[in-house]
Amino acid sequence: MPVIPGEQAIATILKHDNKTTSYKIALLRAINDVVLMYPDVARQGQPVAVPLSRLAELWVAYYWPFADAQQPIYQGARAIRDEATRNDVAFRPALTNLRAEWQQLVRLTPQPADGFFLLTEMRTPRRRATYSPALQQAYRQTVAATAKAIQMPIKYAGPGHWSVFDAPARYDQLPPAVLPLPGTQPQDTCVVVPASLWEAFHRLSLYVEALCLHEWCMFTEGVTQDNDRQAARGEVYTLLTARPDNRRPLSWERNQVDILLHENHHFTCPWTQKRLTQPQHYDLDHLLPLAVYPVNELWNLLPVDREFNQHTKRDKVPDAKRLTAAEPLLAAAYSTYHQSPALQKAVREDAALRFSGLSTDHTFAAMLASRAVRFIDDVAAARYVQRF
Numbered sequence: 166m167p168v169i170p171g172e173q174a175i176a177t178i179l180k181h182d183n184k185t186t187s188y189k190i191a192l193l194r195a196i197n198d199v200v201l202m203y204p205d206v207a208r209q210g211q212p213v214a215v216p217l218s219r220l221a222e223l224w225v226a227y228y229w230p231f232a233d234a235q236q237p238i239y240q241g242a243r244a245i246r247d248e249a250t251r252n253d254v255a256f257r258p259a260l261t262n263l264r265a266e267w268q269q270l271v272r273l274t275p276q277p278a279d280g281f282f283l284l285t286e287m288r289t290p291r292r293r294a295t296y297s298p299a300l301q302q303a304y305r306q307t308v309a310a311t312a313k314a315i316q317m318p319i320k321y322a323g324p325g326h327w328s329v330f331d332a333p334a335r336y337d338q339l340p341p342a343v344l345p346l347p348g349t350q351p352q353d354t355c356v357v358v359p360a361s362l363w364e365a366f367h368r369l370s371l372y373v374e375a376l377c378l379h380e381w382c383m384f385t386e387g388v389t390q391d392n393d394r395q396a397a398r399g400e401v402y403t404l405l406t407a408r409p410d411n412r413r414p415l416s417w418e419r420n421q422v423d424i425l426l427h428e429n430h431h432f433t434c435p436w437t438q439k440r441l442t443q444p445q446h447y448d449l450d451h452l453l454p455l456a457v458y459p460v461n462e463l464w465n466l467l468p469v470d471r472e473f474n475q476h477t478k479r480d481k482v483p484d485a486k487r488l489t490a491a492e493p494l495l496a497a498a499y500s501t502y503h504q505s506p507a508l509q510k511a512v513r514e515d516a517a518l519r520f521s522g523l524s525t526d527h528t529f530a531a532m533l534a535s536r537a538v539r540f541i542d543d544v545a546a547a548r549y550v551q552r553f
Contacts, residue, residue: 169323169328169329169362170361170365171359171361171362171363171364171365171366172365172369174322174323174329174362174365175193175362175365175366175369175373177323177324178192178193178322178323178329179193179376179377179380180380182321182322182323184384185241185242186240186241186253186254187240187241187254187381187384187385188254188314188315188317188318189318189321189322190377190380190381190384191224191227191228191318191381192220192315192318192319192322193373193377194223194227194373194374194377194378194381195220195223195224195227196215196220196358196366197366197370197373197374197377198223198374199215199219199220199223199346200363200366200367200370201370201544201547201548202519203346203347203519204367204540204543204544204547205536205539205540205543206344206346206363207363207364207367209344209360210360210364211342211343211344211360212342212343212344212357212358212359212360212363213343213344213345213346213357213358213360213363214336214339214343214344214345214346214349214353214355214356214357215346215355215356215357215358216336216346216349216350216353216354216355217312217315217316217333217353217354217355217356218308218309218312218353218354219346220312220315220356221308221309221311221312221315222284222287222288222308223284224256224311224314224315225260225263225280225283225284225304225307225308225311226280226281226283226284227280227405228240228254228256228260228280228311229260229264229277229279229280229281229283230277230280230404230405230407231385231404232257232260232261232264233264233275234261234264234265236391237257237261237390237391238385238390238396238401238404239253239388239389239390239391240253240254240384240385240388241253241254241388242388242389253388254314255310255313255314256307256310256311256313256314258310259303259306259307259310259311260307260310260311262303262306262307263300263303263304263306263307264279266299266300266303267279267283267300270296270297270300276407276409277403277404277407278407278408278409278410278459279409281407281408281409281459282409282459283304285409285459285460285461287301287304288460288518289460289461289462289514289515289518290514291417291511291514292461312354315356316333319332319333319356320332329362330356330357330358330359331356331357333354333355333356334354334355334357335351335352335353335354335355336349336350336351336352336353336354336355337351337352339355339357343357345521346521347517347518347519347520347521348517348518367547370547370548371547371548371549378402378405378406381401381405382398382399382401382402382405383398385398385401386398386401408455408456408459409455409459410455415449415461415466418449418461418463418466418508418511419444419449421505421507421508422444422447422449422468422508423444424505425501425502425504425505425508426441426442426443426444428504430501430504431501432447432467432468432497432498432501433494433497433498434447434468434469434470434473434494435467435469435491435494435495435498436469436470436473436474436477436478436483436487436491437469437470437473438494439470439473441468441469441470445471446470446471447468447469447470447471448468448469448470448471448474448475449466449467449468450466450467450468450469450474450478451465451466452465452466452467452482452495452537452541453465453482453541453544453545454479454480454481454482454550456480457480457482457544457545457548457550458544462515462516462518462519463502463508463511463512463515463516464499464512464515464516464519464533464537465515465537467495467498468498477553478553480551481550481551481552481553482541482545482550482551482552482553483541483552483553484552484553485542487553488538488541488542489538491538492534492535492538493534495533495534495537495538496530496531496533496534496535497530499512499529499530499533499534500530503529503530512533513525513529516533519540520533520536520537520540523536
């Protein structure tokens with residue numbers, strides 16, 4: 166397969182490829198989001214294997230607000246075959262069923278960001294285990310159906326067939342030079358993102374996201390909905406950019422930290438260097454705010470000075486200098502987590518979802534702090550997040 170320069174491939178797919186559904190736009194947005202989640206992979210200069218299931222999880226979140234059973238927003242024409250109307254997207258029945266299972270469980274007002282919230286819950290083992298077997302099964306079925314659908318835009322992206330990507334294959338059948346995302350299993354079916362394309366996404370992350378959103382809004386506005394209704398681009402944009410608030414109170418994590426404090430372990434705020442010895446002294450803060458990075462992985466959750474968090478940090482990210490200075494305090498906090506068997510297990514599980522090659526010995530906390538600081542700075546720089 167001849168190599169197409171990364172920027173050219175992205176522009177061609179978004180601006181010039183024929184589109185009968187929003188699949189190609191969703192594919193590029195998902196790859197862009199994966200690159201943002203793993204910015205350090207770009208430094209390797211090698212092609213990257215991305216499990217189709219990882220892209221499918223993001224698609225579930227993207228398409229979630231369009232799968233309202235009462236008022237669906239269609240993502241392409243609905244062909245009539247054998248006197249039956251076919252779905253605009255192949256996984257719509259599975260996603261609609263998942264939404265129904267979710268709504269039956271939570272019994273709250275539906276939110277367009279529920280798909281992103283559920284994604285983060287299902288990615289974290291201890292949180293996934295709190296949900297019913299029926300919901301977990303519905304989620305697995307939806308991800309599987311979506312992963313199957315993703316193979317279509319992979320094949321037809323760019324001019325002709327397989328011109329940008331090779332056919333997906335099991336990871337254990339790929340060449341040794343291909344780097345896997347952390348957590349990739351040998352049996353996972355993966356799409357290989359060429360190094361030049363991965364690096365282009367890394368350089369142009371914010372631009373690619375904005376262009377994907379624009380093209381997706383324009384595409385959906387042109388799709389005929391039920392009763393000849395039009396989905397206005399502003400409405401579509403709101404749905405596509407919805408992100409969850411911190412609706413889950415982090416009770417388990419706070420309880421575990423409180424136990425450590427009562428056992429005379431302490432934490433030091435990485436931003437103010439204030440010693441935190443009592444439950445009322447701290448907030449359990451997202452180092453990367455939910456608005457930027459909507460996950461509750463434990464490496465991203467640290468006790469910090471409550472007053473500073475609520476009045477200064479808020480949704481901002483430390484600047485590079487402050488992050489570097491805070492690295493030893495992050496390492497100390499991760500070491501303190503290891504004083505609790507439950508937190509030790511959780512932080513190691515959660516770190517493995519995000520970072521590869523972490524040691525399992527006494528250097529784990531320092532290595533995780535180094536990787537976390539670099540990750541936070543990379544994401545903040547790529548997204549032009551306000552710093553303090």
